[in-house]
Amino acid sequence: MPKLIPKRLSSHEENTRQVAKPELLSPAGTWDCARAAVENGADAIFFGLERFNARMRGKNFTVADLPELMAYLHSRGVKGYVTFNILVFSDEMADAEDFLRSIIAAGVDAAIVQDVGICRLIRRISPDFPIHASTQMSVTSEAGIEFARELGSSVVVLARETSLKEVGAIREKTIAAGTEVPIELFVHGALCVAYSGQCLTSESLGGRSANRGECAQACRLPYELYSNGKQVDLGDRRYLLSPQDLSGLDAMPEIIKNGVATLKIEGRLKAPEYVAAVTQVYRKALDDAWNEYVGATSDATAQSSSVGGTSSTSSATHPDPKYQLEMTFSRGLSDGWLNGIDNQKLVHARFGKKRGLRLGIVKSIEKDGVLLELEAPLKAGDGVVFDRGRPDEQEEGGRITSVDTRGRDSFVRFLNDSINWKRVNVGDTLFKTSDPALDKALRQSYEVEQPNYTRPITATVHGEPGKLLTLELRDEVGRVARSESTEPLQEAAKRALDDETLTKQLSRLGATPFHLASLDNRLVGNCHFPVSQINQLRRDAVDTLTALRREPLRWTLNHPRSSSSTSSSSSASTSSSAYPSSTLDSKASTIIPYLRSFEQLEAALTLPYRELYLELENPKHYKKAVELVHAAPGDKKIWVAPPRMFKTGEDWVVKQLTECGADGFLARNHEHLKSLSKFPLRGDFSLNVANHLTAEYLMERYQLQRLTASYDLNATQLAALLENAPANWFEITLHQHMPMFHMEHCVFCAFLSDGKDFRDCGRPCDKHSVSIKDRTGMLHPLKADAGCRNTVFNAKAQTGAEFAQDLLNFGVRHFRVEFLNESPEEVRDTLDRYERLLAGKLSGQSLWRELKLINQLGVTRGTLREK
Template structure:
């Protein structure tokens, strides 16, 4: 197989036209943007379908690519509109779409093959195994999870397996939860992050309740708000690892932010490619610009592994800016600093830190300076609320903003060179042939290739000689080598061929949209193929419903068996107890027991899969893409959990073909959307959760270690998760249970359980027969009561409305009607 050489791509965000211009002017190789529908940043200005032709002409004329973020789950009723948008993107010459939904990914390949398919970070690709599963969709680039370290990225072997270029985030806001796995906004506010409506609950203050008592954490209130990612110093190593695309977060940010961050990372990438020392290239002024344009504190994220003491500062959840210094004394309308930094000037905005209430802080623009005193306009600042020792941060720099705006105002010069993607072939006794991929241009050597006794032509040699394109409108792109044996050619001849190549009739990227053949296939045809497998309602009417109970401890298992439950899921924090649980169930009942995998699987964690397999369960509840092949190939029955995000028949059909016997319907769907899904695919494929505490945040960040220990990770934290029962209290007083899993990842569960019991009869009429109840912290007695309640529902002995009211009356926390009742 030919080996590819990928030059790194700098990918910048564009929430509007100004941001797109800022990205292009400051060195982006590509931008990503969204349309008003179907993107994960609905609050951005976004572009319209009418903007697309002009946008793509602008980008392509500057040698820049445009990727459209199409990175949300797609409901069944929306598939036709999604098809229309895909065709509009393809017709406008958009280069790629960034996709979360597996069914939509299938549509891209079948309906709009001219678009490149990029797997979004919302797909939660965290391991080579997960990437391999996603790649069966034919993806052209994969955006990996932000939570991967350099060491974990190395295991993807991007240099040795370049078939799927890899993309990673290098700068911007960090979600505390895994992308595609955060249900917090939906659970608390009916605004789904998987639908582009994240309410940023991670940026809100929380209190920690430990064993029933409020834990004093001092001024730390923002327990789930990470610092912002800044991986500029990691650029050289990421290039070494073969990472193809470096992504900057920020479609909700200003054009000044886009300009500054793009400029700094362009500088870093170019320096790294030239083997220059970044510590000398990236200056304090560069760091100042990164801090000033937006920062909650800059940190390397997970690049160097987990550090629970540093990732989340916990003092604030909003922009902080550049640190100025400390107050020495105060006077009316003026403040004395211990030292005045050189960059501080009149007109700059500053804020005086108030950790007791970060939403009520003093601040304003500097009106004048005398010595170490900074003065403010009369009456604009209450200095009586500012104490000596208060820290000051700079939040605004008008001169910097003006300088950054100047970079993208007016005409933007053509900066970008056309990449030349070359195919090189030949063997001893024949000429070397260099062909330009996608163009009818090739150059043959005037000297025959000879067998090399030493120093044969290598990828590095060809890259070095053919890459010397300075002074031309071109730059070296990818190289495909098809050389037979070890051959040699004089360097002088390679140089001649390079000169001949650039003087040939090469076509530069034009301003017109690229014309691509349209597909005659439609989403209606795709849905009909899935729908043809749906049995008639009369065929499924006689089957009895099955109740599946998910247990999280031994007492709950005992309660399930004593109430006659025949289908159990077991999800223990300590998977070493799985073997004993399986043995207990098999010795005390004829019930089946399925063991749950973790939500996240990283390279090197396959030992957990082996442990589950050795426990010899009847089946496995699959929660990540990377687990499917392992258990399927082991011959163990597998059911897909909610975390696989099944929202439409096309996604369901794809996952069923992987070997999953059933699929849990996504928690993003309301009852109408569930019913529509069940009309479009066989109900026997599905299972629905009727009762649960919604798993809201699922995160690499461990709040146990961060705030109940001084440890940086599981090796030195002392495992407080095993010693304490912890809840996080939100602003309205709800205390949400916090749990750790086998990988030390935390899940914050909604304090209030939800039920879909009132929709049971309607679901039964569709032919759906598999229903789940998930227990969390219930005692054996409480578990028994809940199980018997739902057994009576399935036996038609009680109605759903009656159950809802009954559980609400008997439960200390109460029961909501659940997210199924609300449209997202």
């Protein structure tokens, strides 16, 4: 691991340097996983419950488990955070409130939250219960930190795409602005290729929303790449959207240096052996790096803030920590985005599932085994798999019976008939997927009768001859337990009680979750006291301290208000007057075309639309577009759609926007809400408005003209939203190519160049029209934006035309029709059909059949209820 060299700190480092030891946060989907995390040194765990969490396909705890679980965790000095990290619909708010009340009453340490409305609801329920802003909130800049802080967040989990350099810059800017919030960062585990909270792939392709905990992992499937209509030969690289797993092990010194407060390990769906292995490895790496950091900075504050534990296993279960990481679960390991963007390293594209440790290439095949030069250790009993470059097909593999060395090569033998040798070829790659000995050692780390990992306590002893002996034990967070003898101390005739004797007796904490860190001996005079009674004092104090730690946290819980606590019916009517209704007649409706090219724009300018939305890949072209629109007859207005994500340091994009002369902007992220606040704004779908509490907050706090409802809402859920908030707050997208993956990973750069990022890729996105082909034969268009972020759009447009009349009945008057690659003629024809639809001259069924569209609104069609 790289060492930190002591040096004089710059003003930047003075602002961003660490002042407290980071927390190590591990995943737990089951009791065994929780124990694995605790016994291997986690400072906190995060877990889901039976509802409202983003891992609904895995095992989860229940609300009924919370009292026992929290008592166990707190007795071991470990915090527990509940994941409430999904979007919540308006008709679920009452259930969500009940669920949150149970969570808060159980003494959970915090909730990890995605939904803005849920943040508001928590604050109505409890003024002091901690909220952690989930990575699903897509925070990538100081504006996002400020956004989350205003919602009451005490911790912000940054997007996985944030580099350590960007973390340092965000901390520096928030410290200077007085808006600093502790930052949590993923350091290990699976990487989503799309921005969390911004992936609509599972929804678009299968009616399962990632924002609702039902991700179908479409990123792990094989795809083919097409450029300018022709397939690109990529050899065995077919998993174009499947990143390697993240490993921040080597970056630990820089993680600490940049002031990260919590190191998060991904893996709530993983086995307890994985949790044990990764927690153990990162516990040691963090402790080692922290000790280096404290020594390098000579920072008294940092030293005094450092609290830690100790394990009965002083070193990792395997001498090579990376071996543990690769064997318990690995698709290959990389540093992700921690050290910036490297599109050549992020996705190797050769497989999308667990592979483990590469052993080498098969040189020859014999009757019951293969010959190869081993690149890693292998022994009898280990499990392996042969990779023939088609991981989506059935693969051969099994247990090893023996390994015989033949010079530099080794002959690996299998049980007779366990391998179909017709499916194994010379040149295949052999991977080690299982190490039973390692798994056994990992299980032994948490299947224990006595605690494996203990927390420090300090002991203070008071007394003098003729008075009672008093023992105080203080834990790592300041709780104090006191025990007092029933008999007074005696004057020592021979050897008096000394530090050595007291330390020996008070250190006998074997079956407890503690170890003695220090002793403060305040005895006066030469004291004598029986050892057996000292031991009893220790046991009494430990029991008291343990009971104190097991007590549930007491958060403030406000009494339930009327139904208006979760319904906006009262505020909706008030807010309705605060925001102007449609300027059109109450029965009129309007379509706003959403365009993505100058050709489409020119076509739309020939039509009688007063307002147009425009999204271009290069924001430098907006000024020209604005001039074109303003020069057209009819007093037309143009609203610009900026890049969907903003990362700290991309101020040049904002500058281009503010100087282009647009009539208004679609606010698509936290930066737009802040930097473009002097301009007319409308909230876009990427703000994830799924309920009325979110809508109310965004409309009132940021004075938005309107909002586009989240694309996660089906017709029924949209109806619930419209029943609880003014209809004139919203515009509904009736027609679009669903933006599926929105990602930092640049497919253009990774597979059409040899470059790492925009600086050396040669800009293939400017020269090629690219699509990816899925297993059904659909060619999904790929677009790059100003930040070199890629969006994969659904090949087929979808429509909510069937529900248009119902939406009109609800009072919706503003509708969006989005285009992607359509020709000017298609733009004109499509808009004409939707005009006739809203005028009652064309049925929704006829429209979607004639245009061959996907008949779907949001996740699934749903059923719009009558108002």
